[in-house]
Amino acid sequence: MKPPAFDYSRPTSTREAVNVLAELGEDGNVLAGGQSLLPLLNMRLAAPRNLVDINAVTELDYLRVTPDGVRVGALSRHSALERSDDAARVQPLLRQAVRLVAHATIRNRGTTVGSIVHADPSGEMTAVLSLLGGSVRVAGSAGERTVPAEDFFLGPLESAVRPGELAVEAFFPARTPGSGSSFTEISRRHGDYAVCGVGAVVELDADLRVCGARAAFLSISPTPLVLDLAEVVHGRSFDDTAIEELSAYVQARIDPQPDIHATAAYRSHLAGALTLRAVREAARAAADLERTV
Amino acid sequence: MSEQLHDIRLTVNGAPRNVVVPARRLLSDCLRHDLQLTGTHVGCEHGVCGACTVLLDGEPVRSCLVLAVSAHGHAVTTVEGLTRPDGRLSAVQQAFRDCHGLQCGFCTPGFLTTITAGLRDNPTPSREQARDMVAGNLCRCTGYQNIVASVLRAAELAAADHDRRADAS
Numbered sequence: 001m002k003p004p005a006f007d008y009s010r011p012t013s014t015r016e017a018v019n020v021l022a023e024l025g026e027d028g029n030v031l032a033g034g035q036s037l038l039p040l041l042n043m044r045l046a047a048p049r050n051l052v053d054i055n056a057v058t059e060l061d062y063l064r065v066t067p068d069g070v071r072v073g074a075l076s077r078h079s080a081l082e083r084s085d086d087a088a089r090v091q092p093l094l095r096q097a098v099r100l101v102a103h104a105t106i107r108n109r110g111t112t113v114g115s116i117v118h119a120d121p122s123g124e125m126t127a128v129l130s131l132l133g134g135s136v137r138v139a140g141s142a143g144e145r146t147v148p149a150e151d152f153f154l155g156p157l158e159s160a161v162r163p164g165e166l167a168v169e170a171f172f173p174a175r176t177p178g179s180g181s182s183f184t185e186i187s188r189r190h191g192d193y194a195v196c197g198v199g200a201v202v203e204l205d206a207d208l209r210v211c212g213a214r215a216a217f218l219s220i221s222p223t224p225l226v227l228d229l230a231e232v233v234h235g236r237s238f239d240d241t242a243i244e245e246l247s248a249y250v251q252a253r254i255d256p257q258p259d260i261h262a263t264a265a266y267r268s269h270l271a272g273a274l275t276l277r278a279v280r281e282a283a284r285a286a287a288d289l290e291r292t293v
Numbered sequence: 294m295s296e297q298l299h300d301i302r303l304t305v306n307g308a309p310r311n312v313v314v315p316a317r318r319l320l321s322d323c324l325r326h327d328l329q330l331t332g333t334h335v336g337c338e339h340g341v342c343g344a345c346t347v348l349l350d351g352e353p354v355r356s357c358l359v360l361a362v363s364a365h366g367h368a369v370t371t372v373e374g375l376t377r378p379d380g381r382l383s384a385v386q387q388a389f390r391d392c393h394g395l396q397c398g399f400c401t402p403g404f405l406t407t408i409t410a411g412l413r414d415n416p417t418p419s420r421e422q423a424r425d426m427v428a429g430n431l432c433r434c435t436g437y438q439n440i441v442a443s444v445l446r447a448a449e450l451a452a453a454d455h456d457r458r459a460d461a462s
Contacts, residue, residue: 001338005296008316008362031363038358039339042319051316055363079352103429105343105407108352109359190428 180286247272306374
């Protein structure tokens with residue numbers, strides 16, 4: 001249970017990190033919070049030749065909150081996002097979801113950008129990025145590019161970050177007027193990986209009737225799955241969205257896989273039930289936010 | 294194969310320490326093997342059990358999921374650093390003793406560090422918050438009831454300490 005040997009570098013700026021990664025190419029791996037990477041190293045499921053530790057790149061430890069949304073630097077820990085009242089005000093879904101990422105002790109070290117790049121299908125923040133239509137800014141020796149969420153997740157544990165590149169920032173768009181959100185999940189024990197999870201965003205019109213609804217699913221598909229639910233609940237009052245048709249609609253569009261934790265049928269059941277819960281809570285949150293402004 | 298070694302500087306329980314380690318040395322092993330601070334216990338070594346929890350710049354982290362080299366320049370507090378300057382038990386340690394919050398003691402260092410930071414952030418937890426505070430740590434002996442009681446007792450002891458200090462000043 002000890003990591004295999006690797007070469008190590010500790011850049012102190014983004015530029016230096018990108019230069020080192022560009023030089024290493026396929027052999028370079030980024031170490032940020034390490035809360036997914038270190039278990040893989042300890043169990044010897046991964047044996048990178050080189051680790052480029054960005055924990056000293058303090059310029060990437062930031063949260064920038066503007067009316068447009070929240071920009072999270074690559075060294076910003078989950079706990080910083082969880083604590084940020086500004087971030088929660090501009091995009092409430094961030095705190096709703098990040099508090100479900102593992103345990104508080106893990107959130108103190110793990111980074112939000114790192115978990116997104118890790119691209120685990122059970123990751124909360126991958127689902128949030130997809131649901132909100134966010135993006136990831138990636139730096140390489142040739143310059144920077146911005147990858148939209150829909151192009152970022154290529155497969156389980158596989159993102160669009162190429163060898164030699166560093167993901168420097170994730171962008172989560174702000175809550176749109178009239179919308180509300182919710183995030184809910186089921187795990188065997190509090191803090192464990194979710195057997196299934198659902199995040200929802202519901203938009204209401206001036207009469208507090210649903211005019212838009214989307215949901216993202218955890219542990220259901222190889223990459224984050226986002227479904228548009230508007231046609232099922234369109235026009236319904238904010239307090240009357242939890243209808244059985246919603247579960248059936250979702251269950252007809254997912255193909256969950258069985259594993260040691262749950263059968264496919266149980267996952268499908270959870271996806272349906274949690275969708276009802278998440279959509280109901282998101283619609284109520286939207287109505288509450290409308291009434292308070 | 295000879296591994297490259299790295300000079301690192303840590304502040305451990307308030308004292309500056311210099312250590313020479315290979316990059317793959319876990320912080321948990323650095324504390325135990327290089328600095329002989331065996332109070333930090335190593336259970337699962339993949340971040341599940343919480344026994345190895347230490348405070349890194351005051352915040353609880355799994356020392357088995359941090360490389361010692363990554364902690365270069367930072368402050369680490371282990372269970373050895375929780376006692377009061379005069380050697381008496383801290384409020385959290387005393388509460389564990391009062392409430393029988395441990396049996397075999399293997400997981401205890403992780404609980405003590407976690408709760409010390411938890412009560413600093415929330416000095417008056419409800420029972421539910423106390424349970425949540427220790428939710429990331431595993432104990433196979435106690436069934437957790439007495440650990441949750443210890444959290445609440447530690448909050449009382451710390452509040453009493455605080456009042457005494459306020460009276461004295």
